[in-house]
Amino acid sequence: MDISGAKEKLKKYGQEHVLKYYDELDGEAQKALLKQIEETDFSVLSHLDDAKRGDERGQFAPLAAMQRDEIIRREKEFHDAGVKAIQQGKTAALLLAGGMGTRLGSDNPKGMYDIGLTKEVFIFQRLIENLLDVVNETGTWIRLFIMTSEKNHEASVAFLKEKNYFGYKEDCVVFFKQDMAPACDYEGKFYMEEKGRISTSPNGNAGWYSSMVRAGLDKILEDEGIEWINIFGVDNVLQRICDPCFVGATVISHVSVGAKVVKKAAPNEKVGVMCLEDGKPSIVEYYELSQEMMDAKDENGDPAYNYGVILNYLFHVPELKAVTDDRMPLHVVEKKIQYVDNNGNTVKPAEPNGYKFEQLVLDMIHQLDTCLPYEVIRENEFAPIKNATGVDSVESARELCKKNGIEL
Numbered sequence: 001m002d003i004s005g006a007k008e009k010l011k012k013y014g015q016e017h018v019l020k021y022y023d024e025l026d027g028e029a030q031k032a033l034l035k036q037i038e039e040t041d042f043s044v045l046s047h048l049d050d051a052k053r054g055d056e057r058g059q060f061a062p063l064a065a066m067q068r069d070e071i072i073r074r075e076k077e078f079h080d081a082g083v084k085a086i087q088q089g090k091t092a093a094l095l096l097a098g099g100m101g102t103r104l105g106s107d108n109p110k111g112m113y114d115i116g117l118t119k120e121v122f123i124f125q126r127l128i129e130n131l132l133d134v135v136n137e138t139g140t141w142i143r144l145f146i147m148t149s150e151k152n153h154e155a156s157v158a159f160l161k162e163k164n165y166f167g168y169k170e171d172c173v174v175f176f177k178q179d180m181a182p183a184c185d186y187e188g189k190f191y192m193e194e195k196g197r198i199s200t201s202p203n204g205n206a207g208w209y210s211s212m213v214r215a216g217l218d219k220i221l222e223d224e225g226i227e228w229i230n231i232f233g234v235d236n237v238l239q240r241i242c243d244p245c246f247v248g249a250t251v252i253s254h255v256s257v258g259a260k261v262v263k264k265a266a267p268n269e270k271v272g273v274m275c276l277e278d279g280k281p282s283i284v285e286y287y288e289l290s291q292e293m294m295d296a297k298d299e300n301g302d303p304a305y306n307y308g309v310i311l312n313y314l315f316h317v318p319e320l321k322a323v324t325d326d327r328m329p330l331h332v333v334e335k336k337i338q339y340v341d342n343n344g345n346t347v348k349p350a351e352p353n354g355y356k357f358e359q360l361v362l363d364m365i366h367q368l369d370t371c372l373p374y375e376v377i378r379e380n381e382f383a384p385i386k387n388a389t390g391v392d393s394v395e396s397a398r399e400l401c402k403k404n405g406i407e408l
Contacts, residue, residue: 058278082244098149204358271308281371
């Protein structure tokens with residue numbers, strides 16, 4: 001795109017201010033800004049009215065999970081079916097690794113954070129070693145996709161290459177970048193992160209499939225006959241990936257998606273909960289749970305909304321195509337957004353000052369017909385790292401790793 005094309009596009013959306021500092025930029029910076037203008041989806045602005053309305057939800061009802069007693073009773077059946085699917089090459093893994101370690105006090109990608117005590121143990125390393133357990137058990141290399149972001153792609157790729165992918169087969173690893181969405185103020189004007197760059201952020205945890213397709217990676221899925229993708233977040237260093245019992249239970253249950261869940265530690269724990277929404281599978285956020293829902297009981301007298309999601313899902317690939325054919329809902333989220341002001345100074349706001357635009361996994365699940373919530377033991381598979389200290393922190397994850405016999 002040349003400067004005239006950029007001006008035309010910006011004028012159409014009322015964003016002419018994006019070029020305010022264009023003449024001050026060097027040649028490379030000008031090219032980069034023009035490329036960003038060309039590639040950025042400005043149509044997200046049409047969703048600004050959604051911010052005033054808020055997200056409208058349907059009628060919630062409980063969705064029963066497959067609990068540990070049934071899983072243990074049918075363990076061989078599930079395990080054998082899962083091993084078969086893996087050995088036939090029908091299963092892939094996808095790591096959502098676009099985040100930075102800012103809240104941990106690091107300027108590096110979050111996956112590069114070292115949680116070791118007596119030796120180096122990186123978050124990336126822990127996750128890959130968990131997947132290697134299944135590779136070694138089944139004698140089958142599993143395709144591993146790693147979704148990075150604009151901000152951490154180069155560093156993540158260089159780090160994993162330097163570390164020889166922690167023993168994972170390089171030919172099986174594919175990197176791609178998540179699509180980015182622009183951020184704007186309350187009037188719908190895009191913020192400038194720098195004089196030559198529009199402020200952007202990843203387009204939410206459901207952006208992985210559309211980003212894969214845009215990168216042309218759906219061809220790999222088709223060519224290799226991959227039918228299931230286990231997506232998982234970079235936060236949780238204990239989670240099991242493509243473990244045969246989970247894969248087998250999901251396949252045998254003939255559902256569109258499997259979701260690993262844990263029993264909530266308390267009725268008001270800050271986790272999303274598997275449920276039905278207007279009769280279809282969905283996730284209700286912790287702040288959307290009414291007192292009536294928290295008090296509701298199932299037929300056994302246990303809490304009806306009792307199983308929290310841990311961002312570990314197994315999606316049936318053929319059905320994902322139908323999801324992306326429909327326009328995914330776009331959530332307008334109020335955030336603190338760093339920006340360059342009219343005087344060219346960088347401002348770091350203390351309070352929310354605008355909107356970011358995100359697609360959420362709960363909407364992907366809600367567009368599918370069936371879901372299997374699959375219970376795992378919290379102490380064995382849930383050690384999220386969101387903070388440096390306290391709850392869901394580096395400290396708490398270290399303790400859980402040690403309890404599971406992992407040497408740090």
